[in-house]
Amino acid sequence: MTTTTKLWRIIDLINWGADHFTTKGMDNARREMEWFLCDILKCERIDLYVRFEEVMDEGELEIFRTMVKRRIAGEPFQHIIGKAPFYGRDFIVNQKVLIPRPETEILIERMKTNGNVNSLLDIGTGTGCIAITTGLENLVENIFATDISQSALEIATENMRLHNLENIQFARHDFLSQNFKTKFDVVVSNPPYIAVNEMNSLQAEVRDYDPPSALTDNGDGLSFYRRFAEQFENLLTSDGYLLLEFGGNAQKGAVESIFQNVGLNTEFFKDLQNDWRVIEVRR
Numbered sequence: 001m002t003t004t005t006k007l008w009r010i011i012d013l014i015n016w017g018a019d020h021f022t023t024k025g026m027d028n029a030r031r032e033m034e035w036f037l038c039d040i041l042k043c044e045r046i047d048l049y050v051r052f053e054e055v056m057d058e059g060e061l062e063i064f065r066t067m068v069k070r071r072i073a074g075e076p077f078q079h080i081i082g083k084a085p086f087y088g089r090d091f092i093v094n095q096k097v098l099i100p101r102p103e104t105e106i107l108i109e110r111m112k113t114n115g116n117v118n119s120l121l122d123i124g125t126g127t128g129c130i131a132i133t134t135g136l137e138n139l140v141e142n143i144f145a146t147d148i149s150q151s152a153l154e155i156a157t158e159n160m161r162l163h164n165l166e167n168i169q170f171a172r173h174d175f176l177s178q179n180f181k182t183k184f185d186v187v188v189s190n191p192p193y194i195a196v197n198e199m200n201s202l203q204a205e206v207r208d209y210d211p212p213s214a215l216t217d218n219g220d221g222l223s224f225y226r227r228f229a230e231q232f233e234n235l236l237t238s239d240g241y242l243l244l245e246f247g248g249n250a251q252k253g254a255v256e257s258i259f260q261n262v263g264l265n266t267e268f269f270k271d272l273q274n275d276w277r278v279i280e281v282r283r
């Protein structure tokens with residue numbers, strides 16, 4: 001993109017940026033351009049195409065150039081615009097929390113299918129995307145959410161307020177070493193499941209920008225599943241169930257054995273890439 005006196009209309013920037021990002025090997029080039037422009041112009045995606053002939057002013061172009069440079073340097077677009085979509089809504093993100101991933105939305109779909117419950121605990125809440133979405137979708141009466149990271153809990157609380165909810169109870173808690181005194185109808189979690197020796201093989205965009213404590217258990221990637229199996233009776237009401245994300249096909253067998261070895265029943269669900277991604281565990 002040159003800095004001469006050429007007039008840049010919204011549509012020119014979308015087309016230029018989509019081509020530029022595609023040549024840099026980015027998958028979702030056009031959509032990312034649209035997100036940047038929506039953020040700069042404080043508008044919805046549809047407005048970009050209604051206003052497509054509008055010429056961008058120099059201040060807007062400068063913000064756009066900075067965004068493109070940061071993206072080309074490898075920063076996730078979600079950190080650049082400070083938010084990420086989850087289940088059709090935006091959540092505030094920064095380097096202290098995992099960027100919500102589309103595959104995690106399956107947890108919400110499962111809870112919808114299983115029907116409303118009285119109480120839910122979300123362990124390792126991060127942005128709060130799971131807990132907050134269950135509230136916004138009216139799936140649960142009483143919502144509790146924990147994380148070991150105080151900074152994550154602060155972002156989750158901001159997200160709760162952003163979405164005009166008040167009733168989620170957040171608490172700092174280390175699931176691997178502390179117990180809960182109450183039982184819940186649903187316990188849901190997307191725990192850190194990358195084995196520590198696989199951290200170096202992650203995409204740089206993930207390894208360098210998501211917090212390590214959100215990615216790995218600093219062990220074989222299965223510590224949380226072992227702990228959930230051991231804590232099942234203490235955590236779940238009589239008809240309660242556990243719903244967990246895990247690391248895809250390669251982890252399925254090991255995760256299944258952990259729960260079957262303590263006599264629990266398991267059911268698995270796939271993500272949109274056709275990988276096994278979610279386990280539901282019941283007595």
Ligand SMILES: C[S@@+](CC[C@H](N)C(=O)[O-])C[C@H]1O[C@@H](n2cnc3c(N)ncnc32)[C@H](O)[C@@H]1O
Binds near residue numbers: 099104
């Ligand atoms: C994979 S992230 C999931 C974040 C969010 N729930 C989501 O799905 O986008 C895992 C979260 O677990 C938290 N965590 C890591 N170790 C923990 C522990 N021992 N006890 C509780 N939370 C922990 C991390 O801080 C991080 O927020």
